[in-house]
Amino acid sequence: MRKYVYILIGGAIGAVLRVVIKGINLFNYSGNIPINTLIINISGAFILMFFLTVAFEVAGFDANIRLGISTGFLGAFTTFSTLCKETVVLIFNGYYFSAFLYILLSFVLGLATAYAGYILAKKYIVKITK
């Protein structure tokens, strides 16, 4: 039962942080592609991969804390439904290329940073176990 409390708290914090970051005007950007959600999703993918790689390697890592941070915080911080909505809004407004680019950037950078998170975590684990 305890794990649900951790997921609940992580999820609440993650969702709030997402909405706060979404409301900030980053780099005075005024293009079509919603970079706030893009940055949120990509950074979340990187941190999740890094975190879980470390958490699963370190013996005795608290399972509740792991779930709270991964399933709770990072799961709620990143979002898929908003990504779909923003893409459809771009399509409906005739920005077909931006819509295509947004999807492409999301999964190419998402996969690349997640993989980078894995590599970095492996290096980090070697460092702390030496």
Next chain:
Amino acid sequence: MKLLLVALGGALGSIARYALGKKITEKTMGKFPAGTFIINITGAIMLGVVSSINTDIYTYALFGDGFLGAYTTFSTFMYEGVNLFQNSEKKNACIYIILSFILGILGYIAGVVIFKNI
């Protein structure tokens, strides 16, 4: 007030994702991450419905940004994608990623259309 509703929706959305994801994974046990897949698509459909209803900012904060924002996830989606590639399940990885985006986008549009025809 708005952020409080986001927090409430986010907490419930995360729990729903965890509980449903676990149930689906127990039943399928396959090489395809059906849990996150089904969650993300259904979440996109529901966001289409929520977005086409003329809600006030508080209702949207609770259900749209809060619940559905947290119910669906991008980080786990990418985590599973990379894991499939690493386990030499390249075909499944490509199908998973491409199908998620296509059905997510079509699902959102379907959600909008479904509501308008109720």
